[in-house]
Amino acid sequence: MPEPSSTSPLRFTGHKYLTQRLVLSTLTGRPIRISGIRSSSPTQPGLAPHEVSFLRLLDTITNGTIIEFSYTGTTVVYKPGLITGSAAGYGAASHGGVLRHELPKECNRGISWFLIPLCMLAPFSKQQLNIVFTGPGVITSATQTGDVSVDTVRTAILPLYTQFGIQNNIELRILRRSCSGPGGRGGGGEVQLVFGHQVRLPKTLHLLNAGRVKKVRGVAYATGVAASNNARMIEAARGVLNQFADTYIFSDVSSAPLLPSEKGPPGVKRKVGIGFGISLVAESSTGAVYSADVASPPSGGEPPEDIGRQCAYQLLEVISKGGCVSSIGANTVLTLMAMGSEDVGRLQLGRDVVGSEDILMLGRDLRGFGASGWGLRDADDGEGDIVVSVVGRGVGNVGRKIA
Amino acid sequence: MAISLGKRKRHTAIPARKDLPASDASTSDLSDGEDVRAIFQRAFEARFKPLGSTKKKTKEEARTEVVEELLEDADGDDEEYSEWDGFSSDAEDSEVEEVERVEVVEHMSSSIPELRKAELRNRTSKAEARAFMSSKIPSAPKDPLLSNSKDADSTDDESTNLQNDASLQRLLRESHLLSTTPSSSSTFYPSSTPSLHSRPSNPANTNGAGALAAIGAARHAAHDLHFLSLGGKPHMGLKHQKSMPLAQRKGIAKKREEMEERRRREAKEMGVVLERAVGKKGSSTGAKRERGVGAPGVGKFKGGTLTLSKRDVASIQGSGKRRR
Numbered sequence: 001m002p003e004p005s006s007t008s009p010l011r012f013t014g015h016k017y018l019t020q021r022l023v024l025s026t027l028t029g030r031p032i033r034i035s036g037i038r039s040s041s042p043t044q045p046g047l048a049p050h051e052v053s054f055l056r057l058l059d060t061i062t063n064g065t066i067i068e069f070s071y072t073g074t075t076v077v078y079k080p081g082l083i084t085g086s087a088a089g090y091g092a093a094s095h096g097g098v099l100r101h102e103l104p105k106e107c108n109r110g111i112s113w114f115l116i117p118l119c120m121l122a123p124f125s126k127q128q129l130n131i132v133f134t135g136p137g138v139i140t141s142a143t144q145t146g147d148v149s150v151d152t153v154r155t156a157i158l159p160l161y162t163q164f165g166i167q168n169n170i171e172l173r174i175l176r177r178s179c180s181g182p183g184g185r186g187g188g189g190e191v192q193l194v195f196g197h198q199v200r201l202p203k204t205l206h207l208l209n210a211g212r213v214k215k216v217r218g219v220a221y222a223t224g225v226a227a228s229n230n231a232r233m234i235e236a237a238r239g240v241l242n243q244f245a246d247t248y249i250f251s252d253v254s255s256a257p258l259l260p261s262e263k264g265p266p267g268v269k270r271k272v273g274i275g276f277g278i279s280l281v282a283e284s285s286t287g288a289v290y291s292a293d294v295a296s297p298p299s300g301g302e303p304p305e306d307i308g309r310q311c312a313y314q315l316l317e318v319i320s321k322g323g324c325v326s327s328i329g330a331n332t333v334l335t336l337m338a339m340g341s342e343d344v345g346r347l348q349l350g351r352d353v354v355g356s357e358d359i360l361m362l363g364r365d366l367r368g369f370g371a372s373g374w375g376l377r378d379a380d381d382g383e384g385d386i387v388v389s390v391v392g393r394g395v396g397n398v399g400r401k402i403a
Numbered sequence: 404m405a406i407s408l409g410k411r412k413r414h415t416a417i418p419a420r421k422d423l424p425a426s427d428a429s430t431s432d433l434s435d436g437e438d439v440r441a442i443f444q445r446a447f448e449a450r451f452k453p454l455g456s457t458k459k460k461t462k463e464e465a466r467t468e469v470v471e472e473l474l475e476d477a478d479g480d481d482e483e484y485s486e487w488d489g490f491s492s493d494a495e496d497s498e499v500e501e502v503e504r505v506e507v508v509e510h511m512s513s514s515i516p517e518l519r520k521a522e523l524r525n526r527t528s529k530a531e532a533r534a535f536m537s538s539k540i541p542s543a544p545k546d547p548l549l550s551n552s553k554d555a556d557s558t559d560d561e562s563t564n565l566q567n568d569a570s571l572q573r574l575l576r577e578s579h580l581l582s583t584t585p586s587s588s589s590t591f592y593p594s595s596t597p598s599l600h601s602r603p604s605n606p607a608n609t610n611g612a613g614a615l616a617a618i619g620a621a622r623h624a625a626h627d628l629h630f631l632s633l634g635g636k637p638h639m640g641l642k643h644q645k646s647m648p649l650a651q652r653k654g655i656a657k658k659r660e661e662m663e664e665r666r667r668r669e670a671k672e673m674g675v676v677l678e679r680a681v682g683k684k685g686s687s688t689g690a691k692r693e694r695g696v697g698a699p700g701v702g703k704f705k706g707g708t709l710t711l712s713k714r715d716v717a718s719i720q721g722s723g724k725r726r727r
Binding site for chain 2: 154155158159161162165167170171172173174217219248250252
């Protein structure tokens with residue numbers, strides 16, 4: 001591919017890695033053009049509702065962003081602006097400095113699909129980011145589409161930011177819980193993200209010692225169903241994990257969110273997002289976190305014991321892959337390292353984590369956006385891990401260049 | 404705990420050596436001197452490590468003694484070292500290197516009662532629940548290897564960098580004040596005229612930009628600029644004040660003139676060449692003031708009457724000194 005000039009947009013195809021590309025585009029300031037978005041689908045071509053919603057979210061937290069869709073929605077041109085966060089005068093002022101973002105009821109991705117990329121942008125924002133996700137499409141639990149629960153974001157993704165020196169005034173409030181609704185679509189939950197620590201450049205990271213797992217913590221949640229489901233999930237998960245580490249799983253029970261129903265008389269509300277699930281986080285002696293997440297399918301029919309046990313096994317699998325960062329957090333850490341100062345940072349990852357499709361595509365996309373390539377070498381400890389060396393780009397926070 | 408208790412018992416047992424042979428005669432066939440030595444050796448080995456030169460039997464005995472001492476309860480008063488044969492089969496089967504292995508004994512498991520453990524766990528779990536289930540990031544463990552002093556250093560670096568950035572920006576904004584003529588700004592006054600400093604303090608030890616910190620009138624001007632940038636009104640400072648009593652303004656002008664004159668005089672005395680004095684603007688001191696058309700040439704016409712002040716009368720009469 002010939003090197004395009006800085007003004008011509010980078011070209012991508014397909015709907016995969018959409019958020020990742022949009023985030024990189026916003027951070028580096030390069031416009032992108034994504035074509036062929038589900039163009040082969042006869043029934044639902046173009047951008048899905050949650051993808052459109054994410055683009056609108058980017059428009060909300062930035063200033064000067066230009067987004068152009070084609071008629072069918074199979075092509076998007078995105079010209080990024082400055083990340084302003086919840087700056088006054090851009091829609092936040094009317095709600096006391098809090099942005100509100102409504103998700104449509106057709107949304108079938110968990111809220112973590114929005115939160116994780118948003119958290120990558122937030123440290124580089126001009127002002128603090130304070131945003132409430134609301135509406136009939138907010139699913140706080142893990143989903144069948146592979147998104148983690150909001151508990152995992154808080155307990156396994158956000159702690160990664162402390163390694164970069166980004167730790168103050170960060171909160172993820174779960175105002176209302178919700179599992180995925182009928183057909184895996186919609187939920188009705190409510191989540192508030194406060195990201196109040198903005199930096200010029202994230203610190204250079206050297207994570208080479210994964211340590212040993214010393215404790216396992218977790219949250220079992222049940223919305224609109226009996227609390228005994230939590231106890232059953234916890235017991236099954238502890239039955240697997242107790243022999244390995246100090247395990248403690250907290251229980252959170254809430255009623256189902258009520259949404260106005262489209263059918264029937266007006267004013268009648270229906271319960272959506274009923275279900276239960278469990279999120280487990282293992283923490284090592286050096287602060288590495290591994291997480292696992294399983295929730296009941298929207299169709300039901302899965303006993304809580306199975307969910308608990310499945311989650312425990314999933315956690316053990318993630319731990320067995322090794323490395324200082326699990327595959328869920330590797331995207332975040334590698335992206336932030338690439339945006340750091342012009343210095344070599346090192347990160348030890350499991351071989352399977354580095355070899356996954358997500359990480360390879362992230363590496364390719366970063367190359368496309370002008371970052372230098374990664375250096376890979378085998379780790380010294382003989383566990384088959386790989387040390388990834390990332391040279392930062394020194395882009396940092398454009399909004400905070402002037403102190 | 405158990406070790407010290409056991410040892411105390413040994414010490415009490417040593418003076419009672421006399422009746423040992425009588426009681427031990429049936430089980431032990433050691434001579435008296437050997438017995439004493441064995442006791443001391445055991446005591447030594449219990450305290451430190453097995454002596455290398457001793458034969459295997461004593462080692463075994465020592466090991467069994469150590470095990471006995473570690474395991475027995477505080478009230479195990481009837482236990483005699485010579486009567487001990489609890490682990491004998493095990494100890495006799497074991498080999499030399501097994502004998503020399505370090506015994507690891509868990510004290511915590513037996514010393515803390517179950518109830519207290521449960522209570523402790525309950526308390527920690529409550530605190531942990533608060534930390535884990537809050538909306539904040541669950542508190543990350545502090546890495547003792549990456550000491551927090553280093554962390555504090557880097558945060559200090561960051562904050563000082565930010566401070567330096569801010570002061571540099573401010574200096575750039577106010578740099579034009581430094582280049583104004585020394586008469587209006589006392590920042591770079593020569594040291595020969597210290598009396599002219601509006602503030603006696605040395606600029607070098609003022610905080611902020613050190614020697615570049617504005618003092619005197621420049622400081623006031625810098626303050627005004629600062630207020631302006633923070634959204635203050637432009638006429639807040641003395642410099643921007645629109646309306647001022649005439650006497651005050653005159654006083655200021657007079658003082659400024661005086662200062663300038665003194666500066667020039669002193670520079671001349673010192674032999675310092677100064678910039679050329681800016682000539683006074685063509686003031687209207689000599690020319691007559693323009694009065695309105697149809698207005699009287701003298702006095703004030705108001706309410707149909709021409710009012711003449713004493714000075715006007717004097718000017719008409721021509722007596723005394725002429726003002727205009």
